[in-house]
Every structure is written in C-alpha cells, then in structure tokens.
Amino acid sequence: MAVSVESFLKLCFLFCLVCTSSGQLSPTFYRQTCPTLQTVVSLTMTTTVLLDPRMGASLLRLFFHDCFVNGCDASVLLDDTATFTGEKNAGPNANSLRGFGVIDTIKTAVELVCPGTVSCADILALAARDGVALLGGPSWTVALGRRDATTASQSAANSNLPGPGSSLSQLIAAFAAKGLNARDMTALSGAHTIGQARCVNFRSHIYNDANVDAGFASQRQRNCPSSGGDNNLAPLDVQTANTFDNAYYRNLIAIRGLLHSDQELFNNGTQDALVQQYSTNAGAFAADFAAAMVKMGNISPLTGSSGEIRSDCRRVN
Numbered sequence: 001m002a003v004s005v006e007s008f009l010k011l012c013f014l015f016c017l018v019c020t021s022s023g024q025l026s027p028t029f030y031r032q033t034c035p036t037l038q039t040v041v042s043l044t045m046t047t048t049v050l051l052d053p054r055m056g057a058s059l060l061r062l063f064f065h066d067c068f069v070n071g072c073d074a075s076v077l078l079d080d081t082a083t084f085t086g087e088k089n090a091g092p093n094a095n096s097l098r099g100f101g102v103i104d105t106i107k108t109a110v111e112l113v114c115p116g117t118v119s120c121a122d123i124l125a126l127a128a129r130d131g132v133a134l135l136g137g138p139s140w141t142v143a144l145g146r147r148d149a150t151t152a153s154q155s156a157a158n159s160n161l162p163g164p165g166s167s168l169s170q171l172i173a174a175f176a177a178k179g180l181n182a183r184d185m186t187a188l189s190g191a192h193t194i195g196q197a198r199c200v201n202f203r204s205h206i207y208n209d210a211n212v213d214a215g216f217a218s219q220r221q222r223n224c225p226s227s228g229g230d231n232n233l234a235p236l237d238v239q240t241a242n243t244f245d246n247a248y249y250r251n252l253i254a255i256r257g258l259l260h261s262d263q264e265l266f267n268n269g270t271q272d273a274l275v276q277q278y279s280t281n282a283g284a285f286a287a288d289f290a291a292a293m294v295k296m297g298n299i300s301p302l303t304g305s306s307g308e309i310r311s312d313c314r315r316v317n
Contacts, residue, residue: 024145025297026143027144030122030144034118037110037126038126040113041123045059054195054196054241055131056132056244057135058098059124062097062099062100062124063124065093065097066121066124067178067296069087069152069160070152072146072297073302074119075153076088076093076157077313078149079315085154087152087153087154090154091157092157104313106127107123119146119309121149122144122146125142128293132293135244136243136245137193137194138286141294143298147301147302147306147307148308150307150308164260168267171261179295183274187292188289189262190289192237192248193245194237197233198233199230199232200230200231205260207221212255212263220234237251238251238256252265253275
C-alpha cells in the first residue's frame with residue numbers, strides 16, 4: 001500500500017508540474033476553453049484563400065516574420081502609435097507584409113465564441129498552417145498556448161530576418177540562430193513555391209548575377225526595369241505560383257530562382273543534394289517542411305503568465 005500511495009503522490013506531483021509549466025505548448029490547449037477554434041480559423045481561411053490565393057503565401061510569410069523576431073508572439077501585428085514603435089515599418093516588412101486584416105477578421109470571429117481566451121499568436125500560427133494546406137501543401141499539428149507580446153522590436157526585425165541578397169552561409173547562420181538547421185532552412189525556403197516578390201528584391205539578381213538562366217532573367221526584366229518599378233510583382237515560382245508543390249526546387253536546378261537567396265541553395269554548395277532530392281521527391285519535401293514549421297512555431301513562445309491575450313491584435317491591452 002505504501003508503494004501505491006508513494007506512486008500516487010509522485011503522479012500528483014508530476015501532474016501539477018505539467019499544469020504549472022510555463023514552457024509547454026499543446027495541440028489540446030484550447031480543448032476545454034475554445035473547442036471550436038480550429039473550425040472558426042479554417043472557415044475564414046477557406047473563404048480568404050478562395051478569393052485571394054496569394055493570401056496563403058502572405059500569411060505564411062507573416063508567421064515567419066513574427067517567429068524570427070523575438071519568437072512567435074504576434075509582435076509583428078502591433079501598430080505603431082505616438083508612443084510605441086512596432087515592427088511593421090522595419091525594412092523587411094514595410095510596404096511588404098500582408099494579411100493583417102485577415103488576422104483581425106479571424107480574431108473577431110474567435111472573440112465571439114471564446115472571448116478573452118485565444119491569443120493572436122496562436123491564430124497566426126493556425127492561419128499559416130491552413131493557408132499552406134488550402135493551396136495543396138502539407139498540414140501539421142499546431143501546438144497551442146502561445147501568449148501575445150506587449151512589446152516589439154523594429155531593430156530586431158531589421159537585423160534578424162535574412163534578406164533576399166543573403167548568401168548561403170548567411171542563410172544557414174540566420175536559421176541556426178533560431179535553432180533551425182540547414183535542412184530546416186532549405187525546406188522552409190520551399191515556402192517560395194507560392195507567393196510573389198517585389199522587383200526591388202530581385203532586381204540585382206536578374207541584372208547582375210551570373211547564376212541565372214538568361215531567358216528567365218530577360219522575362220523578369222520586362223516587368224522589373226533596372227530603375228523604377230520597385231513594387232512590380234513577379235511569382236516566386238514561375239511554374240505554379242498558387243500551388244504549394246516542389247516546383248520551386250526544380251526551378252533552382254534550372255537556374256530560375258527569382259531571388260539571389262533562392263538560387264544560393266543550388267549553387268555548388270552544401271544544399272545542392274537536398275535541393276535535388278526535393279525536386280524529385282515531393283513527399284520528402286512536404287514531410288520536412290511540415291516538421292520544420294513545427295520547429296519554427298516553437299521559437300521562444302510566451303506561455304503561462306508571460307505576455308497577455310490581446311483583445312485587439314493590433315494593440316496591447
């Protein structure tokens with residue numbers, strides 16, 4: 001009997017430890033408090049992507065830009081005010097990030113059924129996952145329980161996000177700083193199988209780099225002059241811009257990566273073999289991408305009593 005009592009007490013202690021842990025995310029975090037959460041997010045995302053397929057890519061990028069700046073804490077969603085400087089006007093984000101209104105719409109719908117319960121950070125994580133799946137990509141289980149930041153860092157947004165002119169070594173280092181290895185980086189770069197890029201971000205590559213197909217460069221130059229037209233758009237994946245597949249890697253092998261940083265993944269470097277594998281094995285890419293998204297979603301979340309649950313994703317309570 002003594003052993004049974006001791007075992008019981010140990011189990012109680014472990015249970016209490018798990019319950020009070022501030023560092024754990026769980027797929028079932030809202031099972032009791034907001035059981036319809038994922039349905040609400042899914043319904044809004046389905047309508048959104050049907051009307052604007054590019055929004056799937058935009059929300060995925062928004063999540064990436066959130067997680068790489070002080071963790072997945074929805075700091076990227078905060079508006080600037082007279083007394084607060086957010087991340088929206090950082091160099092990589094200004095006139096570039098999209099999808100804030102979609103997150104607002106989802107948040108409003110969630111608040112109707114589960115007021116004061118679900119963080120904007122978790123809503124963004126779910127929306128990014130659903131956007132990928134709705135465009136034909138993989139799905140994955142999203143661990144939940146993030147809380148929302150009450151601060152933001154424009155300087156960290158300017159320094160932590162790898163730019164379109166990054167070298168392979170810079171890309172590997174930027175991802176390693178967030179606990180993601182080179183394989184994760186190459187898989188997550190496959191997010192560029194959907195979405196668009198601005199001329200200002202690929203101009204140097206199509207005019208100045210040697211490792212670009214001449215016909216492809218000429219095609220892109222028609223809508224991206226050597227000066228002006230900075231905001232003109234081109235698909236990151238010229239083959240299937242609104243379908244999440246492995247065509248991005250086939251583009252790289254054909255030397256048709258749109259960004260300098262894209263083509264760095266296949267340029268006689270350490271990631272060449274993995275790019276070749278993904279180009280012929282869509283299942284391997286999908287599996288690695290999903291696994292890397294789970295890892296990225298776990299970068300420095302605020303949990304427990306840290307942060308807050310915002311009532312409006314654009315401002316602190």
